[in-house]
Amino acid sequence: SQKIEQNSEALNIQEGKTATLTCNYTNYSPAYLQWYRQDPGRGPVFLLLIRENEKEKRKERLKVTFDTTLKQSLFHITASQPADSATYLCALSNPGTALIFGKGTTLSVSS
Amino acid sequence: DADVTQTPRNRITKTGKRIMLECSQTKGHDRMYWYRQDPGLGLRLIYYSFDVKDINKGEISDGYSVSRQAQAKFSLSLESAIPNQTALYFCATSDLSGAGYTFGSGTRLTVV
Numbered sequence: 001s002q003k004i005e006q007n008s009e010a011l012n013i014q015e016g017k018t019a020t021l022t023c024n025y026t027n028y029s030p031a032y033l034q035w036y037r038q039d040p041g042r043g044p045v046f047l048l049l050i051r052e053n054e055k056e057k058r059k060e061r062l063k064v065t066f067d068t069t070l071k072q073s074l075f076h077i078t079a080s081q082p083a084d085s086a087t088y089l090c091a092l093s094n095p096g097t098a099l100i101f102g103k104g105t106t107l108s109v110s111s
Numbered sequence: 112d113a114d115v116t117q118t119p120r121n122r123i124t125k126t127g128k129r130i131m132l133e134c135s136q137t138k139g140h141d142r143m144y145w146y147r148q149d150p151g152l153g154l155r156l157i158y159y160s161f162d163v164k165d166i167n168k169g170e171i172s173d174g175y176s177v178s179r180q181a182q183a184k185f186s187l188s189l190e191s192a193i194p195n196q197t198a199l200y201f202c203a204t205s206d207l208s209g210a211g212y213t214f215g216s217g218t219r220l221t222v223v
Binding site: 032034036041042043044045046049089095096097098099100101102103104 | 115144146151152153154155156159161167169170199201203209210211215216217
């Protein structure tokens with residue numbers, strides 16, 4: 001069955017450093033990979049989408065890479081701030097299917 | 112007003128009761144989804160609908176049913192609630208591309 005693994009449940013870093021979160025998947029060939037942010041008790045918020053034919057996508061301090069050979073995506077937050085502390089979810093889909101989500105990585109940025 | 116509105120926000124119900132969770136969206140999108148979230152298990156897909164006449168089961172549909180009353184409305188029912196259905200339930204919507212879901216604020220359901 002399809003499986004998505006976000007390699008750590010929790011990541012703690014210092015303010016100003018780059019946070020790198022990993023998403024690996026098996027038994028799946030997604031056309032799209034998406035990243036969401038979720039704050040406690042709230043719904044996920046869409047951040048970025050990357051397609052299978054794209055290697056990298058950037059948005060402000062965020063960067064996502066997608067390696068379909070390794071079946072892996074990396075999500076980077078540069079110059080991290082305490083306000084970036086949240087849970088980050090990786091999600092995959094193909095046209096005509098609904099998103100399936102990983103369990104998330106909780107990022108804590110300390111000042 | 113929020114793009115996706117879920118009601119109620121919180122609900123406590125007894126085992127065996129029927130309960131309906133409601134979702135409405137103002138995005139004008141055709142696609143709507145129901146997920147549940149449990150600690151340590153992430154978001155799991157219950158049902159999804161790509162248009163008013165389309166209903167599809169997700170990963171964990173047993174014990175649930177849905178109704179797509181209109182493009183903007185998608186409700187989730189628990190026919191006979193059981194304690195292991197205690198969870199945070201999210202409704203979401205997307206356009207035809209499926210790029211970037213918009214989620215509601217969630218319904219926290221407790222079955223006692």
